[in-house]
Amino acid sequence: MDLDFVCAHAGRAASGLTRRDVARALLAVPSGVALVALPDLRRAMLAAGNPLSVPFWESAKATLSAIESGGATVGDVQRWMESTGTEPLLLTRSFFVWPEEDERGPVGEEMFRRLVAHLEEKVAEGEIDPDALARGDEGAREVYADLQERWLTGPLPDGRIPGAAVSDEQDEELFAAWDEEEAFALGELRRILAELPVPERPARDLRVAAARLREMLDRPGYPGNVLRACAGYEEEPLPADDEELWMTVTAGIAGPISDLPEEDDRVEVFSDLEGELGPEDAVLAALCAIHHADWLAVVAALARRGPGVLASPERIARLIAESEDIDVDMDEPEDLDAAETLFSSVTPLWACLGIVDRTEVLTPLGHWGLPKALERAWSSTDALGD
DSSP states (O other): OOHHHHHHHHTSOGGGOOHHHHHHHHHTSOHHHHHHHHHHHHHHHHHTTOOOOHHHHHHHHHHHHHHHHTOOOHHHHHHHHHTTSSSOOSBOTTOOBOOOGGGOOHHHHHHHHHHHHHHHHHHHHTSSOHHHHHTTOHHHHHHHHHHHHHHHHSOOTTSOOHHHHHHHHHHHHHHHHHHHHHHHHHHHHHHHHHTSOOOOOOHHHHHHHHHHHHHHHHSSSTTHHHHHHHHTOSSSOOOSSHHHHHHHHHHHHHSOOSOOOGGGSOHHHHHOTTSOOOHHHHHHHHHHHSOHHHHHHHHHHHHHHOTTOBOOHHHHHHHHHHOSSSOOOOOSHHHHHHHHHHHTTTHHHHHHTTSBOTTSBBOHHHHHHHHHHHHHHHHHHHHHHO
16 A cells, blocks of 8 residues: 555546545555555655645545444445545435446446546636535534535536436336346246136126226225225226236236326325325335335246135235245245235225235236236337337
8 A cells, every 4th residue: 555556546646536536545455554655655646746734634534433343334434535625425416426436337427527527627716625624514514515516417518417317227227127127027937828728718707807897997085085096087087998907907016007196196295205105005115115026926836826816915925035036035034024015005996806805815817817917018018118
């Protein structure tokens, strides 16, 4: 840990090193090693004509000492890095969050480098005072935060908005990962179903369930409003075909298409950002939180066991834990509790559709239609693409 190491780590000559460059190099080695090297490094920087400042070196020693003693939190270290004057804020006041360094895509990496360069210019121009930041001056911190907020929300010469460009890239990566997971789950589902006998279509049960479903969808409130949101039904007429209606709604439970309409959302719930979701929004949130692997494990197990098997939330959690179709580790009680809680929002909706009966036992209709509906839910992306 010497000046040559810092220069190599930063990719700059000693005369061009910034406080951020030195801080990153110090954090790249064990804190004890960095502490021992600190005095010699300071003297070498002075000899190179780039002494930095007393507040920086004092803050470096304090932070490294806290790390070595175990008294520094991750937040403490991040704030120290930000006090160098050229480290972007991890979280801005508009809640923009930079991806972790090893998780940034090309756009995220480009924008991060651009912002570091922008901050270096502002330090050189005197708009940012790193020494005040190192001393914990809140006014200097406000200036630092405002400057970054303006840069993230302002256009670059090519018209891109940096913050939006990074967020768009993250969304694309998330959607791509989601599509890949869904495609794999769909392939596994089809493989499993191909090995099982095809259940007979229970025409009468489907007709009765569809008639009951139409009545629920016409009534305000739960469960009709949640089922309409799952299926994406808004003002348009419902399908005349019973199977189409039932399959669309059942598939929507595994992949909700829309949110509740505004008139079903209580204004007071959303005016309090710290308040809890309303019960119906909580149901939709739970449906969206269930992983493809969990749906696959549950539906595959029910398809194999057939009508008459218990499909309560408690039993479903156990089916996921014991599944040989997915690679999942649910040895801890809280894992089972989490799965049970999520599927506690599913089974009442299944009961409305006749998938399970009042005792939460799988029906012939559920045995026949549930796998088909899940396949339909996971095939929707491909269909839209085609």
